[in-house]
Amino acid sequence: MLGSGSAGNSALIATNHCKILIDGGLSARQLVLRLEQCGVTPDKLDGVLLTHEHGDHVCGLEVLCRKFAVPIYCNALTAEAIRNDGCLNEHRNWRIFHTGAEFCICDIVVQTFPVPHDAVDPVGFAFHAGTRALGFITDLGYATKMLTERLREVHTLVIETNHDEKLLQNDPHRPWPVKQRIQSRHGHLSNTAAAIVIEQLLRGKIERVVLGHLSRDCNTPELALGAVRALLEKCDKTGMEVYCATQFEVSPRFCLGETKPGPFQSTFENVFFQTAAGSL
Ligand SMILES: [Zn+2]
Numbered sequence: 213m214l215g216s217g218s219a220g221n222s223a224l225i226a227t228n229h230c231k232i233l234i235d236g237g238l239s240a241r242q243l244v245l246r247l248e249q250c251g252v253t254p255d256k257l258d259g260v261l262l263t264h265e266h267g268d269h270v271c272g273l274e275v276l277c278r279k280f281a282v283p284i285y286c287n288a289l290t291a292e293a294i295r296n297d298g299c300l301n302e303h304r305n306w307r308i309f310h311t312g313a314e315f316c317i318c319d320i321v322v323q324t325f326p327v328p329h330d331a332v333d334p335v336g337f338a339f340h341a342g343t344r345a346l347g348f349i350t351d352l353g354y355a356t357k358m359l360t361e362r363l364r365e366v367h368t369l370v371i372e373t374n375h376d377e378k379l380l381q382n383d384p385h386r387p388w389p390v391k392q393r394i395q396s397r398h399g400h401l402s403n404t405a406a407a408i409v410i411e412q413l414l415r416g417k418i419e420r421v422v423l424g425h426l427s428r429d430c431n432t433p434e435l436a437l438g439a440v441r442a443l444l445e446k447c448d449k450t451g452m453e454v455y456c457a458t459q460f461e462v463s464p465r466f467c468l469g470e471t472k473p474g475p476f477q478s479t480f481e482n483v484f485f486q487t488a489a490g491s492l
């Protein structure tokens with residue numbers, strides 16, 4: 213996790229062959245600096261994969277992609293929304309997928325699925341490489357049945373624990389409609405709601421949980437970790453690794469497993485993607 217919180221989100225997923233940025237919601241400068249801490253220069257990125265168009269997920273990309281022509285992978289509505297905001301209009305390297313599609317970037321198989329959130333076409337991801345898998349869901353109001361099905365196979369899950377319900381209700385700075393939006397079925401997961409999603413996955417292959425997208429004012433890592441640990445205790449799963457990502461620093465590197473050496477084939481260009489240059 214390069215950084216995660218209500219003010220900006222970005223993560224790096226890598227194998228020996230492939231480096232993908234998930235969202236670019238930190239300043240370009242921070243993205244470059246934090247990638248550097250992971251030993252990656254931006255020109256080595258195989259792509260940026262977008263969950264949705266909100267600023268805390270895309271704000272650094274205009275500058276980053278002007279300097280480095282990194283392909284952006286997202287669905288058509290998300291690309292359109294970003295360009296309608298006057299962002300990335302010069303960018304030509306779009307790779308458009310359909311929500312629900314499964315495709316490869318180098319040796320990583322990417323599964324996409326819709327998540328309920330107040331964006332044009334927000335998605336979550338499951339990444340498969342070798343025999344291991346990673347689930348990635350931030351910015352969602354609730355977990356759909358399909359989403360939990362898709363995540364049963366993952367060993368590591370990145371999930372948002374956006375707010376503590378009490379802190380949000382008592383927050384003097386947020387007007388009522390904003391609180392309503394955050395708590396709605398198209399808003400964000402509270403600590404408790406995230407714990408319930410994790411509980412549903414305990415019968416699957418899950419071994420590690422990484423919490424993220426914490427609200428600055430309405431949550432703390434202690435509260436988020438506390439809610440999830442309480443659940444794990446209740447379910448007799450205290451051995452599970454839980455980590456809370458923050459806004460301000462790069463998380464430790466989470467090693468998911470080994471990928472097999474050997475040939476791989478990227479499928480996106482011919483099968484699921486068309487370059488959207490000029491047509492958006
Ligand atoms: Zn967000």
Ligand SMILES: [Zn+2]
Nearest residue numbers: 266329331351
């Ligand atoms: Zn969002």
